[in-house]
Amino acid sequence: MKIAIGCDHGGFEMKEELKQRLTADGYEVIDCGIEMKKEVDYPDIAKVVADGIRMKNYDCGILVCGTGIGMSIAANKIDGIRAALITDTFSARMAKEHNNANIVTLGARIIGIELAYEVIKAYLLAEFLGGKHQVRVEKLMKFEKIR
Numbered sequence: 001m002k003i004a005i006g007c008d009h010g011g012f013e014m015k016e017e018l019k020q021r022l023t024a025d026g027y028e029v030i031d032c033g034i035e036m037k038k039e040v041d042y043p044d045i046a047k048v049v050a051d052g053i054r055m056k057n058y059d060c061g062i063l064v065c066g067t068g069i070g071m072s073i074a075a076n077k078i079d080g081i082r083a084a085l086i087t088d089t090f091s092a093r094m095a096k097e098h099n100n101a102n103i104v105t106l107g108a109r110i111i112g113i114e115l116a117y118e119v120i121k122a123y124l125l126a127e128f129l130g131g132k133h134q135v136r137v138e139k140l141m142k143f144e145k146i147r
């Protein structure tokens with residue numbers, strides 16, 4: 001599984017820690033930036049990760065900013081993306097099982113690293129349930145075609 005990860009300055013430390021923990025747990029993590037703590041605009045990083053998923057270069061993505069809000073708004077504007085802003089493990093599992101989310105966004109100023117990692121593990125270990133949820137996800141994705 002290829003996981004793309006990215007952040008702005010608000011999420012830099014959390015992104016670095018998540019990357020380290022995921023790599024230690026055997027996941028393949030592609031760091032889409034930022035490489036050092038400097039002020040950047042979250043849409044720029046969200047676009048890199050979201051485009052990579054849309055083009056099927058990665059299986060899923062993690063985007064970290066201060067609140068997770070900007071990253072989720074930005075990523076959800078890219079076709080093919082279902083980004084979920086998550087703050088708890090139940091929602092993390094549901095985001096995959098029901099919504100087949102392909103990006104998790106996190107707010108580093110909202111939750112700590114321990115919960116953030118639990119959230120990511122809950123999401124990664126869950127499976128999309130398909131069936132009626134597939135129908136709903138297909139309806140969601142049709143919104144892209146009526147813009």
Ligand code: RB5
Nearest residue numbers: 010065066067068069070
């Ligand atoms: C940056 O200060 C902050 O606005 C950003 O990290 C994020 O929280 C936006 O949604």
